[in-house]
Amino acid sequence: MCGKPFEVLPTHQRIKNGGGQYCSPDCRYAAASLSGTVMVPCRACGEEFRAQRSRVERGRKLYCSEACKFSEQVRVERACEHCGDVMILIHTRDVEDRRFCSRRCYDLSRPNDPEILAHMARIRNMQRQKKQPTRCEKILYDLMDEAAPGTWEREFPLFYWTVDVAVPRRKLVVQADGDYWHGLTAAKAGKSPSPSVALTIAKDRAQDKYLAMAGWRPLRLWESELKQDPQWCLRRIKAMLLAEDGDD
Structure with missing residues (x-):
């Protein structure tokens, strides 16, 4: 693992069983952690890094760091429907549903939202009938x-x-x-x-x-x-x- 020469008895039972390959427990544990890994290039910066083979085969380990991962995400600018401030959103399937920059803007816009007003009217009618x-x-x-x-x-x-x-x-x-x-x-x-x-x-x-x-x-x-x-x-x-x- 580390390349450092070390001595081992030739009659040692571990050599007969394929052992005696590492000079210390640290090197043995390091080698165990690297088993099943491959070197792959980062999609963002191109630098090679070590990743689990199974994750690479599933297409999940594509970036060497969180910074590279975030740098590749597509960002969308959208104005808040209440205050007009510009929001920078990460492009996902739910980005179209994001209409307000904060919960306060959402709450303040509720009394003027036609869909919410219609929903509130239905709730009022149900409550009047029951209570x-x-x-x-x-x-x-x-x-x-x-x-x-x-x-x-x-x-x-x-x-x-x-x-x-x-x-x-x-x-x-x-x-x-x-x-x-x-x-x-x-x-x-x-x-x-x-x-x-x-x-x-x-x-x-x-x-x-x-x-x-x-x-x-x-x-x-x-x-x-x-x-x-x-x-x-x-x-x-x-x-x-x-x-x-x-x-x-």
Whole structure:
């Protein structure tokens, strides 16, 4: 293996069996690792390198390094459909499906995508047929008919959630939150919420933060507020709508 001369007894049993070919275990292991390999030229740089014969026969070992492999890949430039930034994509079978440069651009483009709008409409219809609104949701729907007639939608799929009420033109989301499951009951009692309620509270906060980053304005109304003082809830909804009109 290394070419270094070494001594071995001529009567050694290994010589009789074809052994005694290597001066050390290191050379023996190196020779074992090279068995079944061939020298092939790199498709990119032309430099020869050693590769497993089986992989070469299957056409898999074509490059001497990852740098040579990447240098041979075809790259395609494409503009993001939302922000217009140029993306450099590796040409694969899925390159035609890549329309956005990031998940944020994908999320922000969803409300204006005709295919997604049609899919969301089908989801809304299925949800309306299956789910019966709760008492506080019915109160909220009546308030929305008075505050924004003909411009709001119930059970509106938005990003990763289905919100109770949305006014798409105003980018306003109105949620009817149950006192117990969203943490008001525990807060009034001065107690820590149960793990399931604490998880719901964390999800509510994350949802509100995400919607605000996407340009939507979330408004949450408690179940007790809707039942005990619906007129106060109506004034809050109208204030949110008037605030958007003032911004325009």
